[in-house]
Amino acid sequence: MQLEFKAPGFYPAGGGRFHARVEPMKKWSQINLLERGAIRKRAATVWLSQLPVSIGERELAKVREELQWNADELRIQNVEHPKGPGNAVILELEAEQVTEVFCGFGERGRPAEEVALEAIRQAQVWLNAGVPVDEHLADQLLLPMALAGGGRFSTVTPSLHTTTNAKIIERFLPVAIHFEQQGESKWSVKVESSDAG
Secondary structure, X not given: OEEEEEEOOEOOOEOOEEEEEOOOOOOOOOEEEOOOOOEEEEEEEXXXXXXXXXXXXXXXXXXXXXXXXXXXXXXXEEOOOOOOOEEEXXXXXXXXXXXXXXXXXXXXXXXXHHHHHHHHHHHHHHHHHOOOEOHHHHHHHHHHHHHHOEEEEEEOOOOHHHHHHHHHHHHHOOEEEEEEEOOOOOEEEEEEEOOOO
């Protein structure tokens, strides 16, 4: 699958666009994602739509303060042809085995620093756990792994959404999904076929 981001859209005006090219799977492959490897690249992007640049500057200042990122890893992007006001902070961390993305979204009356902290806190949990898969990616990996008949990954403490998703998948597909705590905030998730045939 190929995804191309065209433009962000912010509630309630909307207007976000992306293009996706999806080709049928010839064969499912199992995923085993146990290590993330070294962080190779970091980027913080603030998207602004009909809002002052000072908001983005305050958000990026918070990223620098909390994560100690360099100025060349930070940028402000104004939405071309905006349909309404909006703001988002996007943190991208590219590791050897996986790229994770963490987001904070602006709301009317919410300080810029809080928007940045929403994304920063998610990134810090993932970084401190030393795992390849964050809370939200864990939830998304379960179904393709079940369709492939198995696989494993290491993640942060699973959310209720993830454990509920696992139970639902087990009711529809011949797999068993196991969660095993391996540290204070490190978990192993294993999907295996339960089909006797």
